[in-house]
Amino acid sequence: MRAWKAATVVGLAAFALVVLVPFWWITSMSFKTYEQIQFAQSIYVPRPFTWENYRGLWLETRFPLWLRNSAVTAIVVTAITTVIACLSGYAVARLRFPGREAVASLILILYLVPPALLFIPLYRVLAELGATNSLAALCLSYPTFTVPFCTWLLIGFFKALPAELEEAALVDGATRVQALRRVLLPLAAPGIVAAAIFAFTLSWNEFLYALVFIQDERTLTVPVGLNLLIYGDVFHWGQLMAASVITTVPVVTLYMFVQRWMVEGLAAGGVKG
């Protein structure tokens, strides 16, 4: 047994190392000066330690604007997605209508259609609507992947709730909308929060659509903006790392608060990997 315990500890340490080293590397680089990076000084821990990259990133680049664009897009998409996914998830899980099973399969299939297939025709559709080069393009296109996924997740959550509760509310004279709002939604809150966070994370991290649909540098989101920084100015490694750290922090913080629900949602839904 002792050998197994030792093997477990070694295994855990190895996995933790594999996961943490890349995070540590970008964080440490974000606090190094240009000279430290260029001449490979103080490789492991930045000494002296500098905030210069963060200051430069904030004052000299369009990063704050990109951050704002990303936040606006992610919040709008999350709101749209949560409302639609709650209603359609409820409908598929609870209401009896012909073709219900077919709708459930269709939602799943829509989730599996890869963006790589859709970006060119979607671009044309958005161009015809005159919506390219604006955040509206992203707010319209991101729900094509967030809604099917979150609906699929919520169908599972709604199905897991006992139907008797809702029936009791209906017998007591509540309308269906009241039953949904007062009884079912509060109970499904963990699932809805998980779905909302998935929607937020997926939109916050999205790259391909934003790259294709937006050309104006002031309308970019963070992932595309970062990609621009590499080729735009090859000297600012530290700023790029600082930007990566700033972008990762909100998602990681959100995730720490709701880790348990997200992992349950993940196990329930089957997510991209």
Added chain:
Amino acid sequence: MLVVGLIGYPFSRAIWLSFTDKLVGYPERWVGLRNYLYLAEDDSFRTVVVNSLVFTGASVGLKVLTGLAMALVLHATWRWRNFFRGLLLLPWITSTVIIALTWRWMFDAFPGRGFFNSVLLDAGLLSSPIAFMATPGGAMAAVVVANWWRGFPFFGVSYLAGMQSIPGELYEAASVDGAGAWRRFWHITLPGLKHVLIVTILLTVIFTINDFNIVYVMTRGGPGTATQVFATYSYEVAFNQLRWGRGVTIAIYAVPLLIALIPLVSRALLRERA
């Protein structure tokens, strides 16, 4: 219905475009199957197909193996299991663009920027830096590693959930019958995980074969066409060469595979729900 429209309409437009010679700025003309035939004869497109298969096969294979190892380790962890599960999931919630940038620097040839070169030189194991990303094999290995790093935690967590649902009595009975650790793993754990294994592998094949972000950010398909895959080549042809018809056709070439895989995944996932 709205969403069906938002996906269904572009999808049918995609099929239509693939039968035209649409160039940006010119009206489209019907050319029948010419795009398909052109690509079937095209050498760089053949490289793209091979690259996509290598990229997908290698990443999925690595993810399954390390995912299993991670699940076994977490399953055997007696304390702080949820903490470590959360910690190990971090790559999976990080933006793929940031992951791709990070691994680009990790493999960078300059010692101060590239992690591997810095550490190996510092430890005296290397006398001069290696330019990993400059060779076709090295670049492919780098994109596979980045993709693997992002994906394996999801596999590990899924397999852990699967292992936790296997009844403990099975293991006890097997131990009583004298089965060793390896035989217990082979005859109890793996069959118990069969369903999860199938779902994770199929899902990941679908998303990896169409992956864009990691390859685009790390290598832009280079050096040459050494890491060009379906999605990046489609983007390159559509937005750099401005041949939309042909660009769409490249993406559509991956559709037969999707048509074969999607019903399998849906059936597996729907059965889980029933």
